[in-house]
Amino acid sequence: MTDVSDVSDVSGVSDTGAKRTPRGPKGSPTKQRAPKGSKAKERSGDEAYLKAVMAEIDEEVRARRQSGDLPARVEQELEELFLEHSPVGHRDTGLSDALRMVDMYAFIDPVVPIESEKSGGAVLKKGLRSMSLWYVGYVTHQVSQFATSVARALHAVDEQLCSLKEQLDAQRTPVAGIIDSSWSVGPSPWWMKEATDAVTSRDGRVLHAAARDGWLVKALEEFGVDAYGLEERKELTSGVDTDQIDLREESLVEHLGCVAPGSIGALVLTGVVESMTSGERERLLDLTESALSYGAALVVHSLTPTAWISEEMAPEADLAPGRPLRAKAWEFVLKRRGFETRVVVGPSSNDYLVVAAKTALGSGSR
Secondary structure, X not given: OOOHHHHHHHHOEOOOOOEOOOEOOOOOEOOOOOOOOOHXXXXXXXXXXXXXXXXXXXXXXXXXXXXXXXXXXXHHHHHHHHHHHOOHHHOOOHHHHHHHHHHHOOXXXXXXXXXXXXXXXXXXXXXXXXXXXXXXXXXXXHHHHHHHHHHHHHHHHHHHHHHHHHHHHHOOXXXXXXXXXXOOOOOOOOOHHHHHHHHHOOOOEEEEEOOOOOHHHHHHHHOOOOEEEEOOOHHHHOOOOOOOOOEEOOOHHHXXXXXXXXXXXXXXXXXXXXXXXXXXXXHHHHHHHHHEEEEEEEEEEEEOHHXXXXXXXXXXXXXXXXOOOOHHHHHHHHHHOOEEEEEEEOOOOOEEEEEEEEOOOOOOOO
């Protein structure tokens, strides 16, 4: 049971009625930010304080129950109000708290109250209750049995969901990030001429991801190609003049999912596919196949598995959920999807370029 006197502390309003400091969009105060390293300590202190307050409330409730100072009806009303207005959705045990309301209302009491403010009202209500109790009790008993069965089933579902959540958290795979090397991309890599020749003859816009500072987009525009780029890493695009170059801070998968089918004439991928899992890669290829027009070019620059595990690679490579494919694997995958493919290996054999053309409807991953 929850003490009403402590509800003000939970709702963000003090006992004096003054509102607390507003919080920003990420949950931090708008005026002052806590120093680094103090969040865990604050969280631990808040949890300890909350446990102490709840223990005091439970002790006071037990004392009032024993003294008869807290009628059962008032206690139930307070509990209902707390469960109704408390922010259940923001707790780790949100479903368990919601099931408390199910348990509370599972039993239907057939013995209705007979209190009345009118003279003789209580006697009349008692008589009506006595005459209809056998009938009402029979109906409410069946309804209560059904509600209890539903509550038990919901608790079983809650236990299974909690167990499943623990298993998924233990096997959670991070989202593949963009990982590239300075020696393999921009501003004049060995594969730039191959990629430029492959996309300049295509109809439609040319998309480059990940575009970094837009070096390839600028080079393609010098050849008269209508090109634009996607780059999620804001630190690489902070100094770019977007009025001079079409460079967008968007996710490649989200962007391909929004464009019209067949609206892209060529797609160049650098640093995107190496860290992807098989499922993420298949999803990207499905979207690519839909977004590219007939005859469009797909250019994929990738590091080799040997280069991926070298000491020169960034630490993010070890933490990535996936690993780069061999060149033969790309030829096999794209051939199934109706692409004519050729591979150009880099001079150091640490990376390669896949140049593919969409010539037919492939079977995809199906």
